[in-house]
Amino acid sequence: MQHDATLKVDNLTVDLLTSKTAVRPVDGVSYSVRKGECLAIVGESGSGKTVMNFAPLGLMPAGVSTELSGSVKFNGRELIGLEDGELRHIRGKSIGFIFQDPMSALNPVRRIGRQIAEMAELHLGLSPSAAEARALELIKLVGIPDPEARLRQYPHELSGGLRQRVVIAIALAGEPKLLIADEPTTALDVTVQAQILRLLKDLRKRLDMAMILITHDMGVVASSADDIVVMYAARAVERGPVEEVLTQPRHPYTRALINAIPKSSDTVGTRFRGLSGMPPILGAPNPGCAFAPRCDLAVAECRHTRPLMSQATHSTVRFACPIANTESEIHGTGTCS
Amino acid sequence: MLRYTGNRLQQSVVLLFLASVVCFTLVVSSPGNVAVLIAELRGMIGSPGYVEQIEQEIGLNKPLLIRYADWLGNVIQGDFGISYRTGHDVNADIMNRITVTGMLVAGGAVVATVASLVLGFIGAFWPGGITDRAVRGFALVGASTPTFFVGALVIFMFAVILNLVPAVGFNGLKSWILPWITVAVLPAAVLSRVVRVGLEEAMASPYVLTAKSKGLSRFRIMFRDALPNITPIYINALGTQIGLMTAAAIIVEPLFAWQGMGDYFLNGVRFRDFMVVQACLLLFLTFFIVVNLVVDLTVMATDPRIRRQRSGA
Numbered sequence: 175m176q177h178d179a180t181l182k183v184d185n186l187t188v189d190l191l192t193s194k195t196a197v198r199p200v201d202g203v204s205y206s207v208r209k210g211e212c213l214a215i216v217g218e219s220g221s222g223k224t225v226m227n228f229a230p231l232g233l234m235p236a237g238v239s240t241e242l243s244g245s246v247k248f249n250g251r252e253l254i255g256l257e258d259g260e261l262r263h264i265r266g267k268s269i270g271f272i273f274q275d276p277m278s279a280l281n282p283v284r285r286i287g288r289q290i291a292e293m294a295e296l297h298l299g300l301s302p303s304a305a306e307a308r309a310l311e312l313i314k315l316v317g318i319p320d321p322e323a324r325l326r327q328y329p330h331e332l333s334g335g336l337r338q339r340v341v342i343a344i345a346l347a348g349e350p351k352l353l354i355a356d357e358p359t360t361a362l363d364v365t366v367q368a369q370i371l372r373l374l375k376d377l378r379k380r381l382d383m384a385m386i387l388i389t390h391d392m393g394v395v396a397s398s399a400d401d402i403v404v405m406y407a408a409r410a411v412e413r414g415p416v417e418e419v420l421t422q423p424r425h426p427y428t429r430a431l432i433n434a435i436p437k438s439s440d441t442v443g444t445r446f447r448g449l450s451g452m453p454p455i456l457g458a459p460n461p462g463c464a465f466a467p468r469c470d471l472a473v474a475e476c477r478h479t480r481p482l483m484s485q486a487t488h489s490t491v492r493f494a495c496p497i498a499n500t501e502s503e504i505h506g507t508g509t510c511s
Numbered sequence: 512m513l514r515y516t517g518n519r520l521q522q523s524v525v526l527l528f529l530a531s532v533v534c535f536t537l538v539v540s541s542p543g544n545v546a547v548l549i550a551e552l553r554g555m556i557g558s559p560g561y562v563e564q565i566e567q568e569i570g571l572n573k574p575l576l577i578r579y580a581d582w583l584g585n586v587i588q589g590d591f592g593i594s595y596r597t598g599h600d601v602n603a604d605i606m607n608r609i610t611v612t613g614m615l616v617a618g619g620a621v622v623a624t625v626a627s628l629v630l631g632f633i634g635a636f637w638p639g640g641i642t643d644r645a646v647r648g649f650a651l652v653g654a655s656t657p658t659f660f661v662g663a664l665v666i667f668m669f670a671v672i673l674n675l676v677p678a679v680g681f682n683g684l685k686s687w688i689l690p691w692i693t694v695a696v697l698p699a700a701v702l703s704r705v706v707r708v709g710l711e712e713a714m715a716s717p718y719v720l721t722a723k724s725k726g727l728s729r730f731r732i733m734f735r736d737a738l739p740n741i742t743p744i745y746i747n748a749l750g751t752q753i754g755l756m757t758a759a760a761i762i763v764e765p766l767f768a769w770q771g772m773g774d775y776f777l778n779g780v781r782f783r784d785f786m787v788v789q790a791c792l793l794l795f796l797t798f799f800i801v802v803n804l805v806v807d808l809t810v811m812a813t814d815p816r817i818r819r820q821r822s823g824a
């Protein structure tokens with residue numbers, strides 16, 4: 175089980191240094207995803223989801239320097255410590271990326287066809303004309319109508335949903351083993367969101383890829399993902415199989431998140447059950463549990479001691495709250511897997 | 512797209528008309544009685560009634576509006592009149608000289624374009640590197656260095672000290688090199704900053720992150736993704752620089768003893784040869800307007816977003 179993970183992340187910590195600031199948006203997070211499976215990563219904006227997935231692959235914007243520690247293994251190969259030149263051969267070819275905002279992710283002055291075809295040239299060694307043919311196949315695969323005409327168009331001539339399909343076609347062009355989708359539907363119309371998610375699910379099954387899906391939407395998690403990692407303020411607070419975590423959330427933050435989903439049984443006019451309080455500001459070092467200020471269960475201890483991830487009894491779910499753990503499971507303390 | 516081109520053409524015609532008014536007014540309102548000057552040049556200043564005769568001859572006593580209409584009518588037919596000083600046909604003079612200036616500006620533009628693209632790209636590729644710092648320093652110093660000084664410097668370096676090329680004259684490639692460098696140095700510095708800064712900005716855009724996620728090399732991303740995105744600002748800046756190079760011809764041509772339009776204009780001003788001055792000014796302004804028109808149309812043709820908007824599709 176250890177070595178068949180496509181991506182295995184252990185105790186990953188990311189520090190970002192800009193000319194003005196130093197923050198730690200990812201603090202000791204572990205997870206893994208296997209071939210053909212989908213891992214959902216959920217958490218509020220700014221909890222470190224994007225950085226956690228992009229920084230180890232050298233995909234941080236210019237002007238930020240990144241320090242990584244821990245381990246990120248892709249098909250058994252350690253990525254941390256690789257030169258950018260080596261990471262480059264993994265990006266695109268072995269791991270495909272889908273970005274949050276399809277409106278800005280495509281180059282505005284280059285034709286769609288070229289933007290897809292150059293991937294096939296680079297990673298599959300195809301000639302320009304063969305790559306164009308491959309681009310046409312891909313654009314059909316992602317369900318874009320009138321594919322021949324689309325290849326000759328520029329991004330601004332396409333709607334957001336179609337552009338996201340183009341981004342997906344690009345991500346697939348190198349025939350990757352892992353697809354990382356960072357909130358792929360957040361910027362899209364509600365009606366288009368479901369189509370894109372269905373497409374991603376379908377492609378993952380057909381191409382037998384592993385997939386990491388970053389999302390806010392618990393409904394999406396329930397319908398698409400096998401496993402889930404819940405992030406709060408740079409740390410993972412709970413992770414495990416989706417059906418278990420959603421039906422029986424253990425960490426107080428996960429509970430609050432799930433409780434905040436509007437239910438069909440709500441009567442009209444029910445107050446929105448949002449989370450009270452504000453998410454913490456990263457950068458201020460926190461010796462205890464970052465969620466303590468908003469937590470109902472918090473005791474004095476929570477503010478001083480950092481809760482470690484431990485396994486729930488009779489379950490593969492792991493979560494970082496000793497209070498909830500002892501409260502619900504009197505019998506056992508977490509054991510290491 | 513056609514509609515935009517049409518609008519832009521219309522605008523240019525209006526500008527051309529305004530330019531002709533400006534030229535005419537400037538020259539007419541410049542100090543000194545032209546008739547007296549002509550009489551002086553012909554050595555007839557003493558003879559009584561001669562000045563009045565000249566006034567009659569060149570129509571100085573007609574109302575201004577009529578004079579303007581006469582002049583414009585001729586100009587539109589491509590007739591710039593006769594130089595009062597030499598008696599030469601201004602058209603013939605211009606025909607001889609315009610190729611010289613054309614050669615200067617065209618060569619300078621090519622040198623400036625190539626140099627700025629190469630230097631700007633290198634500067635962006637290795638930010639803070641030696642090329643980057645040299646170009647930045649040069650652009651700073653260069654902006655306040657007169658072209659005359661640059662010319663003297665390159666003559667001194669390449670012709671006097673290294674003795675590689677002739678210092679003056681207009682015969683063959685070798686004699687063109689120094690003038691080209693002289694007009695191109697400042698535009699090249701300014702334009703390479705445009706490339707350098709534009710590329711740096713473009714490299715921070717989201718589509719570059721996408722390109723990175725594809726596994727493309729940084730060189731290729733900068734060349735194929737970032738560079739095409741700065742084409743509009745670059746072409747705009749290049750247009751301005753070509754205009755400035757044309758103005759610099761006034762300084763550069765005499766420096767290398769080239770008999771081009773700059774030299775012609777300078778002589779015209781010096782001797783109050785107002786047919787010549789008018790012709791030069793008008794051609795210069797026309798060139799400016801045409802360059803601007805070409806810049807706008809090129810930008811439209813190279814930017815798919817604008818192309819679509821302007822065509823109203």
Ligand SMILES: Nc1ncnc2c1ncn2[C@@H]1O[C@H](COP(=O)(O)OP(=O)(O)O)[C@@H](O)[C@H]1O
Pocket residue numbers: 190192197199217218219220221222223224225226235238456
């Ligand atoms: N380019 C950057 N420069 C500096 N800090 C950044 C940058 N990107 C992200 N961060 C920091 O990392 C934190 C987590 O960001 P991110 O991973 O984008 O969150 P999420 O994807 O969960 O919304 C942010 O709150 C911010 O402090």
Ligand SMILES: [Mg+2]
Pocket residue numbers: 223224225356
């Ligand atoms: Mg994000």
